[in-house]
Amino acid sequence: MIAQHGFVALNNYAVVGTGSTPPAATQTGLANEVRRTIRDETGNTSGTRTITRVSDGAYEIRVVREFTEAEVGNTNLTEWGFSPVSTSGNNLMSRELFRDGNGNPVVITPASDQRLRLIYKILVSITPVTATAHSITIDGIGTRTGFVCVSRGGLCDGTADLTTVDNFARGNGAWPYPVRMALFSGASFVPEYTTYMSLHTGSSSVAAKNVSAFVPYTPGSRTRLIPAMTWGSNEANFTIRGAVLGVPCDPYIIPSFYVVFSDGQEFTKTNLYKLTIGEWTLTWGP
Structure with missing residues (x-):
């Protein structure tokens, strides 16, 4: 259900x-x-x-x-x-x-x-609310280390994490609260649940997309997937600090789930490359 x-x-x-x-x-x-x-x-x-x-x-x-x-x-x-x-x-x-x-x-x-x-x-x-060490292998670049974490967000009603998982679970990409994915640049950032980060979608250091299609739900799996999404050669051409899922609070995206690279682990994308972010997975209990 x-x-x-x-x-x-x-x-x-x-x-x-x-x-x-x-x-x-x-x-x-x-x-x-x-x-x-x-x-x-x-x-x-x-x-x-x-x-x-x-x-x-x-x-x-x-x-x-x-x-x-x-x-x-x-x-x-x-x-x-x-x-x-x-x-x-x-x-x-x-x-x-x-x-x-x-x-x-x-x-x-x-x-x-x-x-x-x-x-x-x-x-x-909703977990993990404590920053958890994680690593990601990026084709052509290698393995990058950092953290994953959940955040409640600090704008709009302050429940971005609940809104995001609610829409994620039912595969809802409709306004006013579609799930959004974004790549972002910026200074050193250690994610934690109470950190209120907002990404201005008009900024040259943020590249955001609505999740318009979800992987069809497999009955009984208690798992919903967001498919891989690609940023083309003309998109996200900056030093990438991490990726987030969240909901819009125009003109911002309020991140709920972070993947943040540690200092020295960020990388720079140029217009010679495309970048594909693989599936995001939401699983619910028991």
């Missing part, structure tokens, strides 16, 4: 039902669904959620969903779940029975003048 809907919208809709089958990881729907809603406690139906950074690279995505008296009043409910879509059926990201404080299944029956409110949170963790 992540490959279709990403991470942020997985729990958009709350779902309730009257089945009693114990939940299993292989299930994708309720045993007997009766209602689903995207309405929050204020009556808003736009898909409201609260996103909170709880630690470096870790985001809590919390939704509140409320069923009205007309939807659940005088109904014996036994099961619940959450889904990214409005259509009933086998499309849940979670499923459980209503239980008491001891973990035993129970039936809840809202009165005719009562509503039912469900609050659900998921945690998305």
